[in-house]
Amino acid sequence: xxxxxxxxxxxxxxxxxxxxxxxxxxxxxxxxxxxxxxxxxxxxxxxxxxxxxxxxxxxxxxxxxxxxxxxxxxxxxxxxxxxxxxxxxxxxxxxxxxxxxxxxxxxxxxxxxxxxxxxxxxxxxxxxxxxxxxxxxxxxxxxxxxxxxxxxxxxxxxxxxxxxxxxxxxxxxxxxxxxxxxxxxxxxxxxxxxxxxxxxxxxxxxxxxxxxxxxxxxxxxxxxxxxxxxxxxxxxxxxxxxxxxxxxxxxxxxxxxxxxxxxxxxxxxxxxxxxxxxxxxxxxxxxxxxxxxxxxxxxxxxxxxxxxxxxxxxxxxxxxxxxxxxxxxxxxxxxxxxxxxxxxxxxxxxxxxxxxxxxxxxxxxxxxxxxxxxxxxxxxxxxxxxxxxxxxxxxxxxxxxxxxxxxxxxxxxxxxxxxxxxxxxxxxxxxxxxxxxxxxxxxxxxxxxxxxxxxxxxxxxxxxxxxxxxxxxxxxxxxxxxxxxxxxxxxxxxxxxxxxxxxxx
Amino acid sequence: xxxxxxxxxxxxxxxxxxxxxxxxxxxxxxxxxxxxxxxxxxxxxxxxxxxxxxxxxxxxxxxxxxxxxxxxxxxxxxxxxxxxxxxxxxxxxxxxxxxxxxxxxxxxxxxxxxxxxxxxxxxxxxxxxxxxxxxxxxxxxxxxxxxxxxxxxxxxxxxxxxxxxxxxxxxxxxxxxxxxxxxxxxxxxxxxxxxxxxxxxxxxx
Numbered sequence: 100x101x102x103x104x105x106x107x108x109x110x111x112x113x114x115x116x117x118x119x120x121x122x123x124x125x126x127x128x129x130x131x132x133x134x135x136x137x138x139x140x141x142x143x144x145x146x147x148x149x150x151x152x153x154x155x156x157x158x159x160x161x162x163x164x165x166x167x168x169x170x171x172x173x174x175x176x177x178x179x180x181x182x183x184x185x186x187x188x189x190x191x192x193x194x195x196x197x198x199x200x201x202x203x204x205x206x207x208x209x210x211x212x213x214x215x216x217x218x219x220x221x222x223x224x225x226x227x228x229x230x231x232x233x234x235x236x237x238x239x240x241x242x243x244x245x246x247x248x249x250x251x252x253x254x255x256x257x258x259x260x261x262x263x264x265x266x267x268x269x270x271x272x273x274x275x276x277x278x279x280x281x282x283x284x285x286x287x288x289x290x291x292x293x294x295x296x297x298x299x300x301x302x303x304x305x306x307x308x309x310x311x312x313x314x315x316x317x318x319x320x321x322x323x324x325x326x327x328x329x330x331x332x333x334x335x336x337x338x339x340x341x342x343x344x345x346x347x348x349x350x351x352x353x354x355x356x357x358x359x360x361x362x363x364x365x366x367x368x369x370x371x372x373x374x375x376x377x378x379x380x381x382x383x384x385x386x387x388x389x390x391x392x393x394x395x396x397x398x399x400x401x402x403x404x405x406x407x408x409x410x411x412x413x414x415x416x417x418x419x420x421x422x423x424x425x426x427x428x429x430x431x432x433x434x435x436x437x438x439x440x441x442x443x444x445x446x447x448x449x450x451x452x453x454x455x456x457x458x459x460x461x462x463x464x465x466x467x468x469x470x471x472x473x474x475x476x477x478x479x480x481x482x483x484x485x486x487x488x489x490x491x492x493x494x495x496x497x498x499x500x501x502x503x504x505x506x507x508x509x510x511x512x513x514x515x516x517x518x519x520x521x522x523x524x525x526x527x528x529x530x531x532x533x534x535x536x537x538x539x540x541x542x543x544x545x546x547x548x549x550x551x552x553x554x555x556x557x558x559x560x561x562x563x564x565x566x567x568x569x570x571x572x573x574x575x576x577x578x579x580x581x582x583x584x585x586x587x588x589x590x591x592x593x594x595x596x597x598x599x600x601x602x603x604x
Numbered sequence: 605x606x607x608x609x610x611x612x613x614x615x616x617x618x619x620x621x622x623x624x625x626x627x628x629x630x631x632x633x634x635x636x637x638x639x640x641x642x643x644x645x646x647x648x649x650x651x652x653x654x655x656x657x658x659x660x661x662x663x664x665x666x667x668x669x670x671x672x673x674x675x676x677x678x679x680x681x682x683x684x685x686x687x688x689x690x691x692x693x694x695x696x697x698x699x700x701x702x703x704x705x706x707x708x709x710x711x712x713x714x715x716x717x718x719x720x721x722x723x724x725x726x727x728x729x730x731x732x733x734x735x736x737x738x739x740x741x742x743x744x745x746x747x748x749x750x751x752x753x754x755x756x757x758x759x760x761x762x763x764x765x766x767x768x769x770x771x772x773x774x775x776x777x778x779x780x781x782x783x784x785x786x787x788x789x790x791x792x793x794x795x796x797x798x799x800x801x802x803x804x805x806x807x808x809x
Contacts, residue, residue, distance in 0.1 A: 437700075496700040500775075529775045531696050532704075536769040540702060545768055548709035549761055552675065555717045556668030560660055563724050563737050 181208035181218060183279045185288050185299040186255070193305040197265045197340040202258045202302060204277050204288070208247050215244035216281040222258050223278055223287075227271030227306065234278070235260050265340065268400060270308045276301035308401045309339035313346075313372075316395070316409055323415035326386050327512060330376035330412050334395060341368035342399035348374045350381055353390040355408040376412075388416040418454040418479055421447050422513040425520045427505065430490075434525040436499045437533040439490040442472075444507045444520060446479055446486060453480035457510040462493040462524060464501045472505075500529035608680075608687040611786060615677070615793060622797035625804040630654075630733045630742060632807055647730035655732075655741045658750070665754050666740055669796055671716045672760040676789045678712040679767035684774045686782070693774050705768055743799045756792040763788035 154161045186203040194200070202222075208215055219239035223232040240256055247254050264273055277288045289301045315335045324330055332348055347363040362379050366372055372395075376382055382391075390413045396405040424445040430438035442460055459474040472493040477486055486507075494503070503524035512518055534540045634650050658666075685691035698704045724737045732738055745753075766785035770778055 496696040499696060531693055531699050531774060532772045533700055534772060536765070536772050541705065541768065541772065544703060544705040545709075545765065547703075547706045548675070548713070549672075549764075551706075551710055552671050552713045553668050555671060555713055556664045556666075559667050559717060559721055559724075559737065560664035562721070 175214045178210055178214050178216075180284060180286065181206055181210070181279075181281070182291070183207075183218070183220070183277060183288055184291060184294060185275065185277065185302050186297055187299060187302050188297060192303060193307060194264070195307050195309045195340060196267050196270070197263050197309070197342075200261055200263050202261055202275060204256045204258070205253060205298065206242055206247075206255070207251070207253045209252055212244060215247075216283070217244055218242040219280040219282075220256060221278040221280075222261060223276050224261070225274040226267065227269045227273060232274070232276065239280070264304070264306045267306060270306050270401060273304045273306045274301050275304070308399070310402045310404060311336055311338035311342070311344050311397055311399050313337075313395055313397060313404075313406050316406060318393075318409075318411040321411075323413045325417050325511070326382040326384055326414050327377065327516075330382065332372075332374040332376070332393065334372045334406075335370070336366055336372050336397060337369040338399055340399065342401075343367050344397055344399050346372050346395060346397045349394050349396065351392045351394070351408065353392060355392040355394075359391070382412075382414055386414045389414050416452070418448040418452065418456060418511050419450050420456065420479065420509060420511050420513040421449050422507075422509070422520050424485070425507060425522045427522075427524060429525055433528050433530075435528045435530055435533065436494040436496055437492070439492050440494075440525070441490055442488040442505060442507070443485050445483055446477075446509075447483040448479045448481050449514065451481055453478050454511070455479075458486050459508045460488045460491065460493075461506045461508065463504045463506070464494065464498040464527070466497040466501065467495065469506070494527055496531060498527045499531050500527065502526045606687055608782065608786065611790070612681060612687065615790065618793060618797060622800045626739070626742075626800045627733060629800065629803050629807060651729065651732045651742075655738070656744065658740050658745060662745075662750050662754070663737070663740070665757060666796075667720065667737065669753060669756045669760065669792070670720070670736060671713050672757060672764070673789075673793060673796060674716045675709050675712045676760045676763040676767065676785075676792070679709065679764050679771070680782075680785050680789060683708070683767055683771040686770075686777070693771070699771075705771065709764070740799060743803055745799055749799060752795045752798075756795050759788045759792045759795075763792065 150161075153164075183204060183206045186205050188201060188203075204220060204222075206218060206220075208218075210216075219241060221234045221239055222236055223234050225232045235258075242254060242256070261275070267273070279286055279288070287301075288299075291300050294300050313334050313336050315333070317333045319331050319333065320328060334346075336344060336346060338344055344366045345363055346366050347361050349358050350360045351358055360379075360381055362374055362381075364372065364374070374381075390410070392408050392410055394406045394408045396403065398404070422444060424443075426444075427440055427442045429440050444458070446456070446458075448454060455476050456479045457474060457476050460472040461469045462472055463469045470493070472491050473488045475486070475488070477484075493505075503526070504521060505524045506519050506521040508519045510518070513520070633654065634645065634647070637650060637653075638645050681688055682690075683692050685693060692704075692708050693699050698707065701707075720736050724735050727734055733742070740753075763785045766781045766788070769781050770785065
């Protein structure tokens with residue numbers, strides 16, 4: 100429409116030029132000379148430029164000029180309304196909300212191009228429960244007069260603005276049609292009659308909702324747990340519509356009757372769901388010795404559902420440790436790496452019962468961080484007792500000349516809510532070699548080495564025979580090449596060695 | 605530069621001097637023989653005529669002494685990082701192992717033995733002067749000289765023992781032990797190269 104107005108303005112402006120008389124616009128004829136005098140010549144580029152500037156700088160005047168120069172669309176008795184129909188491939192009209200849509204409109208215009216009009220299309224939908232159609236596009240989809248196929252006189256529009264019905268918050272029957280305007284007439288695709296698939300007056304869909312599903316319901320750690328253990332409820336939820344889901348965990352008593360607590364999370368589409376008990380403070384010390392049940396409820400804003408009631412967790416009773424007097428003793432005050440060290444810690448249960456508690460000793464040095472030394476299970480009651488890690492050898496040679504620390508970790512919590520106690524350990528002596536020079540190991544080392552060197556000397560001499568035969572070689576009596584092996588005096592090794600020594604000196 | 609390093613330079617100088625003088629001695633005798641014979645004498649023939657059999661036991665003992673000399677040097681200088689920045693103690697897993705000291709000495713001895721054997725087997729006849737196995741074959745050695753050379757074996761063993769002691773107390777130090785190890789080493793080395801220096805000295809006259 101705008102283009103028509105502009106063309107009309109242009110034509111009328113050009114026609115008006117001679118009347119004005121005081122305008123002399125030269126025609127730019129490819130570099131030719133411009134003429135003056137009484138010749139009225141038109142430079143279309145300059146006119147166009149003047150119009151553009153006028154539109155930008157004086158929009159009101161431009162609009163006034165458009166109104167002044169408005170001309171009714173061409174009307175002709177020969178003009179027939181173009182045929183505009185909906186097209187939908189396939190016959191499955193029951194779809195889920197997020198199922199992709201491919202809606203097309205086909206326009207057939209049998210009018211000659213001279214009298215065709217620009218068409219303005221609006222996609223309209225009638226949502227479930229509504230009474231009136233609403234337009235999805237505020238700006239119309241424009242079908243130009245020159246875009247029709249020359250042979251079939253048709254053109255199409257794919258409605259990308261409606262990829263699916265995901266926006267719907269209800270389900271049910273959804274109608275889709277197109278409103279058409281040619282500037283003079285307005286009509287709808289639903290006005291047509293005698294239309295057969297795959298062409299439609301309007302598309303009618305039965306929009307359904309995919310209900311989310313929950314699976315893999317678990318609680319970790321499994322079995323009996325303490326109230327302050329990292330209890331985690333885990334599940335997986337799936338929603339084909341990829342909706343924003345509300346997932347609520349309901350914690351119930353052992354009978355599954357009374358709801359004790361509930362927590363809600365929002366999850367988008369499909370994925371894992373996790374509720375950490377410690378984050379939400381689901382259980383406390385008073386829950387020790389109790390069993391619980393739970394279930395999930397979930398909804399996608401349209402439908403809601405819930406799982407069956409599940410068992411868990413079982414909160415077991417446990418001791419409340421009192422831990423103090425962490426200490427160590429060494430084999431000697433030298434703190435050599437190869438010496439033994441005894442570590443000890445005093446514990447008792449603040450509750451009257453007795454429980455098995457696992458104590459694990461760790462040592463830490465720069466080269467060997469937090470290494471497990473020993474682990475033991477001890478029955479802890481209300482009476483104080485000292486746990487010993489006797490004569491351990493926690494250090495290695497690379498710890499020499501390093502400072503150390505140690506830690507005892509227990510399977511229950513202590514009076515501070517911690518499960519470890521830690522302290523500085525010995526500074527390891529820098530001495531590397533654990534043996535004194537008079538130690539049998541050192542004597543063995545040096546004796547073996549000296550014997551080996553002695554043997555090597557004898558072996559080389561035996562091999563080259565320089566001591567006795569160099570002179571013979573010098574006299575030309577017998578060369579190395581044709582040397583005969585000496586007569587054997589025995590087969591055993593000792594006789595071979597004694598033969599070595601018998602060979603002159 | 606500490607005393608131990610200075611003495612290391614001195615030890616290297618003694619060894620290098622001995623090697624140089626050994627070659628010089630042989631060349632001087634060779635020139636003298638050619639002058640006496642008024643003709644050209646090949647090195648092969650010269651070495652054949654010069655060679656004196658020193659006996660198998662002595663030769664074996666001398667080879668043991670030379671191998672032990674290098675092991676003693678390694679024990680003194682490479683066992684602990686006293687004078688050099690790198691040492692056997694920088695591999696603490698080996699240094700603290702049950703047979704670490706033996707392994708260290710055995711490696712040094714094996715390398716020296718391999719070099720001695722390789723020189724003997726690979727060098728051609730006219731380079732016999734460079735063979736350590738025939739070092740003493742070109743010199744007249746008295747019984748006493750042989751005895752002294754033989755005594756270097758226990759002397760070097762003592763040097764190794766003191767060095768090993770220094771290794772066992774590392775990072776502690778014992779100057780007396782280090783000095784004794786060094787002294788036994790220096791004396792042994794001097795005895796081992798003495799025939800060469802003696803020949804060079806007599807050759808001057």
